[in-house]
Amino acid sequence: MVNAGEITCEGWESINPEAIARKVVKNIGYVHNDIGFSFETFGYINWIHGQSGDIAQGVNEGQGLYKEQGAGDQGMMFGYASDETPELMPATIQYSHDLLMELARIRKAGEIAYLRPDSKSQVSIRYENGAPVAITNVVISHQTEAVPLTRIRKDLIAVAQKILESTGLLTGKTKYYINPTGRFVTGGPYGDSGLTGRKIIVDSYGGVGSHGGGAFSGKDPTKVDRSAAYYARYVAKNIVASGLAKRCELQVAYAIGVARPMSINVSTFGTGVVDDAILQRVVESSGLFDFRPAAIMASLGLSRPRGWCYQDTAAYGHFGRKMFPWEKTDKVRDLKNEVAAKA
Template sequence: MADSYLFTSESVSEGHPDKVCDRISDEVVDLFLGADENARVACETLTTTNRVVIAGEVRGPDSLVTDGQVHRDKIEQLAREAVKSIGYEQHGFHWETAEVDVLLHAQSSDIAQGVDASGNKDEGAGDQGIMFGYACRETDALMPAPIHFSHRILKSMAEARHADPSLGLGPDSKSQVTLQYENGRPVKTTSIVVSTQHDEDVDQDRVREIVSEHVASVLPEGWMCPADEFYVNPTGRFVIGGPDGDCGLTGRKIIVDTYGGMAPHGGGAFSGKDPTKVDRSAAYAARYVAKNIVAAGLAEKCTIQVAYAIGVSKPLSIFVDTFGTGTVDNAKLIGAIREVMDLSPRGIREHLKLSRPIYAPSAAYGHFGRQPTDEGHFSWERTDLVEPLKAALT
């Protein structure tokens, strides 16, 4: 990539139709893992005008699945609570009146025998695939700046909306941030786009005023783009939004979920999947390793790739690229990674303690660059591998 360039990333809010679906799917994952850490979930959600459809495969305790039949009433109530929490009480999409269809069924025994541990066979990957992790020094969160600021703008607006409904903002919103890079580093914002749903009686000047406050609070001082490059609700009106305005599906915002296009993506979505699915757990592990390499001062930026085969416990390959910024050879880094981190599905799950109900908060505003919590959320954002990595390289 050239030293000087423009780069753009976008984010979408918790009320975006696809993110409503991600949230419901992850609530299902949390419900099952909260009841049984060995539960299996592959849940997909669709939303449209006053309707939610939940489908997929599960395996769990009798409290949720009896004789292969899922307890649909519990799933329906969970979905309604999620929609209510997001803030949808609109004529075309309301947590209380929407039709909720629960079409979950028991997991295939063929998949189960490949994934489960038995005899001398360790737990295998839940699917084949490649996963990527990335970290860089552009922000304190060791995330690319365009996606980092895009997320923060919408999160700030959402917090204000929940705290003060009189603002007249709706749940559905999108942001897009374009940054100017010089010598490979972001130096200023050249344009910003924010579209946000609003009440009918809120005019566009007021919407722009509200959005401006949140953008200014997020960007570094002096980084605001020119006024004529600051676009708020470019269509001129955004009253009808959410699933009433656009059909939503789980897993359709994978670039928003990761690095905003700054790094590769393996293709698999995260939400709705339990941690035996390496689409999710190995992508978390790859970010964890990449972040710790950068945090340890071993590189200014780092991409990790890992690959798996369904039913096989060991990763088929590990790839590291530090883009010429590394302080040690990439081959040595791979050796250190293997020494400090077991990248088998079981190893990842146990090291990061992923078999817990920790996923619903990750459904919006990115899976990476977030703050780890004492309850185990975002454990892959810890930097506790810094010293082990350094020790492995000495």
């Protein structure tokens, strides 16, 4: 494992990053030496150092060219919400996460003893008039001990059907692809090298909506790649939760060192009850939302998480779980009132 990056904070010298890394790997479930990667035996390289002063002066309040805390980088971020699930997430990614969360629970509880940590899922859904009507395919690739594929298929199809039955979208034509190569014993970092930030679509909305290209994990909230994407989700979700649209995508762009965004754009894909321009004016100028980095961090409690931690976002996506403050829908009433006043 290579732990690389830049950290500047008080008390950093007292932290043991290698011990933290080994603890996390153990908690994931890499405890078997026979699969090539174990928390006890993996090699560790630490390449962590302090943050560039050139960057720091742009994000520290009172430094750089502007008085306010500026954005930690330039770029664009997107937030998305859809009314097709109770979580206001696209059904395909939500159901994929649901499957893997249940399989992880089963594995850690020892209910299916041959399961090992590495796993992926993919749920394909047929839509009609923008609404999900049927699950067509379910793909689960799960690392296991060397047991017969027939047994794995039987067990994992049963899990999938149990989790997805409540959606009402399973049909007699739904197909299941379980470890479709025929064998998945070698896995994890031993089977495939990994890198934080490579799986940005599964971290967000599963290919629905747009993505600005910047990863979330491994970044503190001064990096708008992370914090502004969370805030954009917060705004989009409140718009959909208020009934003002069935789908909503919000785009925001920043310049490094500058607090206020370069642009904000709202699109409801023709599903809004009012014109998108009205929603955009409300988002930009009503005072309900503040896209400056310091305001985002304060509004969502990103500097001092309560009831959640950043590690919780490292698996099963960054969106769609109630524990995260960017999932709250506390602006619904105010949004309705502002839109009514401007419509």
